[in-house]
Amino acid sequence: xxxxxxxxxxxxxxxCIIFGFDGAELKILLIKRDLEPxxxxxxxxxxxxxxxxxxxxxxxxxxxxxxxxxxVYMEQLHAFGHPDRDPHERTISVxxxxxxxxxxxxxxxxSDFHAEWFPLKxxxxxxxxxxxxxxxxxxxxRYKSAFHPILFELLPEKFTLPQLQSLYEGIFDTEFDKRNxxxxxxxxxxxxxxxxxxxxxxKKGAYYYxxxxxxxxxxxxxxxxxxPNPVIFNRL
Amino acid sequence: xxxxxxxxxxxxxxxCIIFGFDGAELKILLIKRDLEPxxxxxxxxxxxxxxxxxxxxxxxxxxxxxxxxxxVYMEQLHAFGHPDRDPHERTISVxxxxxxxxxxxxxxxxSDFHAEWFPLKxxxxxxxxxxxxxxxxxxxxRYKSAFHPILFELLPEKFTLPQLQSLYEGIFDTEFDKRNxxxxxxxxxxxxxxxxxxxxxxKKGAYYYxxxxxxxxxxxxxxxxxxPNPVIFNRL
DNA sequence: TAAATAAATGTATTTACAACACTTATTATA
DNA sequence: TATAATAAGTGTTGTAAATACATTTATTTA
Numbered sequence: 001x002x003x004x005x006x007x008x009x010x011x012x013x014x015x016c017i018i019f020g021f022d023g024a025e026l027k028i029l030l031i032k033r034d035l036e037p038x039x040x041x042x043x044x045x046x047x048x049x050x051x052x053x054x055x056x057x058x059x060x061x062x063x064x065x066x067x068x069x070x071x072v073y074m075e076q077l078h079a080f081g082h083p084d085r086d087p088h089e090r091t092i093s094v095x096x097x098x099x100x101x102x103x104x105x106x107x108x109x110x111s112d113f114h115a116e117w118f119p120l121k122x123x124x125x126x127x128x129x130x131x132x133x134x135x136x137x138x139x140x141x142r143y144k145s146a147f148h149p150i151l152f153e154l155l156p157e158k159f160t161l162p163q164l165q166s167l168y169e170g171i172f173d174t175e176f177d178k179r180n181x182x183x184x185x186x187x188x189x190x191x192x193x194x195x196x197x198x199x200x201x202x203k204k205g206a207y208y209y210x211x212x213x214x215x216x217x218x219x220x221x222x223x224x225x226x227x228p229n230p231v232i233f234n235r236l
Numbered sequence: 237x238x239x240x241x242x243x244x245x246x247x248x249x250x251x252c253i254i255f256g257f258d259g260a261e262l263k264i265l266l267i268k269r270d271l272e273p274x275x276x277x278x279x280x281x282x283x284x285x286x287x288x289x290x291x292x293x294x295x296x297x298x299x300x301x302x303x304x305x306x307x308v309y310m311e312q313l314h315a316f317g318h319p320d321r322d323p324h325e326r327t328i329s330v331x332x333x334x335x336x337x338x339x340x341x342x343x344x345x346x347s348d349f350h351a352e353w354f355p356l357k358x359x360x361x362x363x364x365x366x367x368x369x370x371x372x373x374x375x376x377x378r379y380k381s382a383f384h385p386i387l388f389e390l391l392p393e394k395f396t397l398p399q400l401q402s403l404y405e406g407i408f409d410t411e412f413d414k415r416n417x418x419x420x421x422x423x424x425x426x427x428x429x430x431x432x433x434x435x436x437x438x439k440k441g442a443y444y445y446x447x448x449x450x451x452x453x454x455x456x457x458x459x460x461x462x463x464p465n466p467v468i469f470n471r472l
Numbered sequence: 473t474a475a476a477t478a479a480a481t482g483t484a485t486t487t488a489c490a491a492c493a494c495t496t497a498t499t500a501t502a
Numbered sequence: 503t504a505t506a507a508t509a510a511g512t513g514t515t516g517t518a519a520a521t522a523c524a525t526t527t528a529t530t531t532a
Contacts, residue, residue: 180521184520187519202528204530
C-alpha cells in the first residue's frame with residue numbers, strides 16, 4: 001500500500017469550551033495545568049487525539065474526563081491551525097463546545113484537574129490560542145441560540161421562565177420584555193408547565209417547566225426567533 | 237524546550253469544495269487524480285498542509301493552484317477526522333468551501349488537474365469521504381445563504397435579478413414569487429441598478445445590477461430573510 | 473394588616489410577509 | 503406592418519407576527 005512519504009505529520013489535539021449556567025451567570029470550565037509545558041496557567045480542557053478515535057469521540061472523551069458527563073450537547077466549533085499556536089511543537093486543535101447542566105457536573109472528578117468555573121466576563125489569560133477559542137465559542141453560542149432552541153441544555157430538568165429569560169439576557173447582554181419573551185417561548189410548544197413552583201428566588205414563586213422531550217428531539221433544528229431585532233451578530 | 241514525546245502525529249490535509257454558478261445550475265469543481273493512491277478517481281482538490289502555513293492560507297493556496305483565483309470568498313467548513321477516512325494512512329482534513337465567479341476561472345491552469353465542473357445533482361462517487369464533505373458544504377451553503385448575502389460571490393460583476401433569483405431557486409430547489417423576491421433583495425440596498433440590460437436571455441432584456449461594494453463589505457454579516465417560510469433546514 | 477417583591481397575564485398598534493395579475497418592451501412571424 | 507410570443511417589471515391588499523405597554527396576583531415579612 002502506498003504511503004505519503006514526503007509529507008510531515010502534526011500533533012492533533014481536541015479542546016473543549018464547556019459552558020455552564022449557575023442560574024445567574026454563564027460560565028466556562030477551565031483547568032489549571034499542573035504539568036509542563038505552561039504549568040500553572042489556565043487552559044481549556046483538551047488532549048491529543050488517539051489512534052483509533054475521531055474528533056467527536058475525542059471531544060466526548062475529554063469532556064467525560066473532566067466532568068464525568070456523557071451524552072451532552074456538543075458540537076464542533078472550528079479547527080485552529082496557526083503554525084505557532086503551540087510554541088513547543090506544531091499542534092493543530094479541533095475545538096468543540098459543550099453545553100452542560102452545571103448541577104450534574106462532578107466536582108470530585110474535576111478536582112484532579114484543578115478545574116474552576118469562570119464567568120465569561122472574567123476569563124483569565126489562557127495558554128496558547130485558547131482565548132481565541134473562547135471568543136469564537138461565545139459568538140457561535142450567541143448566533144446559534146438566537147435561532148435554535150439549544151439553551152435548554154444548560155438548565156436543569158425543571159426550570160422557570162424567569163430563569164430561562166435571565167439566561168438569554170445574559171448571553172445577549174440585554175433585557176427582554178417578559179410578556180413577549182414568555183409568549184415566544186410558549187409558542188414553540190417545547191415546554192410543559194409543571195404544577196409546582198420554585199419558591200427560592202421569589203415570594204410568589206415561579207412555575208417550573210420541563211422540556212417536552214419528544215417535541216424537543218424533533219425540533220432541535222427548528223428555527224425560532226427569540227431575540228427581538230436581531231441586529232446583533234458579528235459573525236457566523 | 238519540552239516536547240510531547242509519546243503522542244503520535246498525523247497527516248493534515250485541506251480540501252476545498254469549490255462552488256460555481258453557470259447561470260443555470262450550481263456546480264462544484266472536481267479533479268481527476270492522476271497519481272496514486274486512488275488514481276483516476278474523482279476527488280475534491282486538496283493537499284497537505286505545509287510547515288509554515290495555517291489552514292486559511294493552505295485553503296487559499298489550494299484554491300489558487302486549481303483555479304488561478306485569489307481573494308475569493310472562502311470559509312472553513314468542518315474538520316473531518318475519522319480514523320479510516322484515508323485507508324492508506326491516517327489523515328485528517330480541514331474542509332473549506334469557496335464561492336467563485338465561474339467566468340474568472342482559468343481553464344488552462346485547471347487542465348493540469350483534469351478538473352471538471354459537475355452539477356450538484358450529478359456528483360460522482362468521490363475518493364475517501366469527499367462525498368460527505370460535499371453534502372455538508374451544500375447544507376452549509378443553504379443555511380448560510382438563506383440569511384446572509386453571500387450568493388453574490390457566485391455571480392459576475394454585472395448580473396440581473398432573474399439570474400440571482402434562479403440561483404436562489406436552484407440552491408433551495410423551489411420557486412419564489414419574483415415580485416416578493418425583488419422586493420426583498422432591493423430592501424437590502426446592496427444592489428445598484430445599471431442603465432444597460434442583458435438582452436441574451438430574453439427579448440425585453442433585464443436590467444443589470446452591480447453590488448454596492450461599500451455597503452456589501454459592511455453588511456457581510458447582515459441578517460436577511462430571503463427564503464419564504466424557512467422550514468427547510470436540517471443542520472447548521 | 474400593610475408593605476414589599478417578583479410572577480403572571482392581555483390588548484392595541486405597528487410592521488413584515490405572502491399571495492396575487494396586469495402592463496411593458498422587444499423580437500419574430502404571419 | 504400588425505400580431506403573437508416571451509420574459510421583465512411593477513403595486514396592492516389581507517394576514518400573521520412582533521412590539522410596546524400596565525395592572526393584578528400570590529406570598530412573605532415587618
